[in-house]
Amino acid sequence: MVMNMAKYSIGVDFGTQSGRAVLVEIGTGREVATAVKAYTHGVMDAYLPDGVTRLADDWALQHPGDYLEVLHETIPQLLQAAGVEPADVIGIGIDFTACTMLPIAADGTPLCMRAEFASHPHSYVKLWKHHAAQDEANRLNDTATSRGETFLARYGGKISSEWMLPKLWQILNEAPEIYDAADVMVEAADWVVMQLTGKLVRNSCTAGYKAIWHKRDGYPSQDFFRALDPRLENVIDDKLRGEIRPIGTRAGELTEVAANLIGLRPGTPVAVANVDAHVSMPAVxxxxxxxxxxxxxxxxxxxxxxxxxxxxxxxxxxxxxxxxxxxxxxxxxxxxxxxxxxxxxxxxxxxxxxxxxxxxxxxxxxxxxxxxxxxxxxxxxxxxxxxxxxxxxxxxxxxxxxxxxxxxxxxxxxxxxxxxxxxxxxxxxxxxxxxxxxxxxxxxxxxxxxxxxxxxxxxxxxxxxxxxxxxxxASSQTPALGSAMFGAVAAGKTNGGYDSIQDAAREMGGVKPDAYLPxxxxxxxxxxxxxxxxxxxxxxxxxxxxxxxxxxxxxxxxxxxxxxxx
Ligand SMILES: Nc1ncnc2c1ncn2[C@@H]1O[C@H](COP(=O)(O)OP(=O)(O)O)[C@@H](O)[C@H]1O
Ligand SMILES: O=C(CO)[C@H](O)[C@H](O)COP(=O)(O)O
Known part of the structure; x- marks a missing residue:
């Protein structure tokens, strides 16, 4: 009997309209199976799921339950389509749109999933293209400029309304009850990893690009936040606390509960989350x-x-x-x-x-x-x-x-x-x-x-x-392939994966043979x-x-x- 020695990794790309999962063979980068799940609630820019709560212009929300549906539906589909055993999946990685953030309770429950907040727009996921925090972004930029904050230059001179701090501040300004009820605010990417591993691990990619965190300097100072709004003085400890781990490392392992829900083995390594754009680079x-x-x-x-x-x-x-x-x-x-x-x-x-x-x-x-x-x-x-x-x-x-x-x-x-x-x-x-x-x-x-x-x-x-x-x-699902590669790096070479994303990129990434010429x-x-x-x-x-x-x-x-x- 010929034994199939191949090992696989799974990557899930949470896009704007759907989640896309791929099962990839380690070594070749061959995409053995793909599954796509459109978000049940799509992008909510007019009404909440209750059908009556109207959203103002520039709002764009999502429902976190849709992300779980993606995991529950696509991963078993991949295994079934490919005929691959869970034991042969050595790692899993995910990527997300960003900054796509949500307020959660201490046990990780999104506030929008609590009955008392179900009709409150600020309890939902604010999608990257939620642009209603422009006032907060303008005020943040004015304050940072007048104080000569050096972090601004690293962000091209302006912090965008799409990012974590303007969005979080909008919640504080317009819905202090949601701000107070939230144990922390998280990137949806990290929330999904938390559902898989049982632990909150923030990824260095979204922290760096979307939450003004710097590898050496950390977040902006308390002074800066106080100048912005005295209520924000302790915002990092209050609402953004949590370990930040570098991309290319392991966030944890699949819990028994998560493994049962998605049909993989408990203990499967889970990569630190990544952003959909950034994760694509090694995949190419x-x-x-x-x-x-x-x-x-x-x-x-x-x-x-x-x-x-x-x-x-x-x-x-x-x-x-x-x-x-x-x-x-x-x-x-x-x-x-x-x-x-x-x-x-x-x-x-x-x-x-x-x-x-x-x-x-x-x-x-x-x-x-x-x-x-x-x-x-x-x-x-x-x-x-x-x-x-x-x-x-x-x-x-x-x-x-x-x-x-x-x-x-x-x-x-x-x-x-x-x-x-x-x-x-x-x-x-x-x-x-x-x-x-x-x-x-x-x-x-x-x-x-x-x-x-x-x-x-x-x-x-x-x-x-x-x-x-x-x-x-070369791949039609580049971000998902990139995530699968990070899943293989989270597993490490001793478990059949890779020790660095560069090694994974060499074997699994690539481009199509033809180029568009000017x-x-x-x-x-x-x-x-x-x-x-x-x-x-x-x-x-x-x-x-x-x-x-x-x-x-x-x-x-x-x-x-x-x-x-x-
Ligand atoms: N043939 C096409 N030409 C240009 N745009 C397209 C075409 N087909 C779909 N689109 C647009 O591509 C977007 C979806 O892109 P896609 O990469 O599939 O998803 P996501 O943005 O969720 O990652 C939609 O805005 C859609 O209007
Ligand atoms: O800002 C981002 C990354 O930094 C967003 O994730 C991105 O713009 C949304 O991605 P897509 O259009 O592929 O859904």
């Missing part, structure tokens, strides 16, 4: 500086390694060991990429396009992409700013909004679709040029994530706009369009014309929770 095989990776889905994150700590304006952050141990990890991003196109297909596509897509048996994205491909760069006469969900880098301003220029009575949906794609590519070029200008080399570009897989036109446009080849990650004619036209984009970017984004903010203020003055005020 990148472990050295100069190689920018774009993780393209609902949003795009740009991650890059460097050897020195450079202060780059408008970056999300530079964190030592934040992505790959031994390097400075840089992150930048665009908060609206796939969401941009989703808005368009949901709100702006005429019925005859829907009928045509149905006749062809394709989706709207495919139909629009097909039609947009027939256009040459510049042919639409359109130019857009990609700020439909604010600007994450390089302006770090959630109050900026979208803009389309050049539309006429002849403008067609595919022209707008293409202009929106181009706008996101220009936004990426702005990020790349800013990195270079401030001394962080970008020599090669890579992409992964849902969009890198699904939209070849988009990837060609990015290659043309950046005038650089773009290589695509086309000379397109590059020339996009250089012209990009110059115009950059002028509009400064004009609308750096205070010369604050019309976007005026419009937003007028809107909120005439509506309450999205409802017109008579």
């Amino acid at each position: 095989g990148i472990t050295e500086p100069g190689k920018l990776l774009m993780i393209m889905g609902t949003s795009t994150c740009h991650v890059l390694l460097g050897t020195e700590e450079r202060m780059v304006p408008g970056m999300c952050g530079v964190v030592e060991d934040g992505i790959i141990p031994g390097y400075m990890g840089y992150e930048a991003g665009q908060s609206c990429v796939g969401d941009h196109f989703e808005w368009f297909i949901e709100q702006c596509v005429p019925v005859n396009y829907v009928e045509e897509a149905n006749r062809q048996g394709v989706g709207i994205h495919q139909l629009l992409t097909q039609k947009a491909k027939a256009l040459r760069p510049g042919e639409s006469g359109l130019l857009a700013l990609d700020w439909w969900n604010g600007n994450r880098s390089t302006l770090v301003d959630a109050d900026l909004t979208g803009m389309l220029l050049g539309a006429t009575l002849a403008t067609k949906p595919e022209e707008i679709y293409r202009a929106l794609i181009e706008a996101t590519a220009f936004g990426t070029r702005m990020i790349v040029e800013t990195f270079r200008e401030y001394g962080v080399p970008v020599d090669e570009v890579y992409a992964c994530g849902g969009i890198a897989e699904k939209n070849d036109l988009m990837m060609q446009i990015y290659a043309d706009v950046l005038n650089m080849p773009i290589r695509i990650g 086309q000379e004619d397109a590059v020339k036209v996009y250089d012209v369009l990009y110059a115009e984009y950059a002028r509009l970017y400064d004009y609308f984004g750096r205070g010369e014309n604050n019309v976007m903010k005026t419009l937003k203020q007028l809107k909120s003055a005439t509506t309450k929770d999205g409802v017109p005020v008579c």
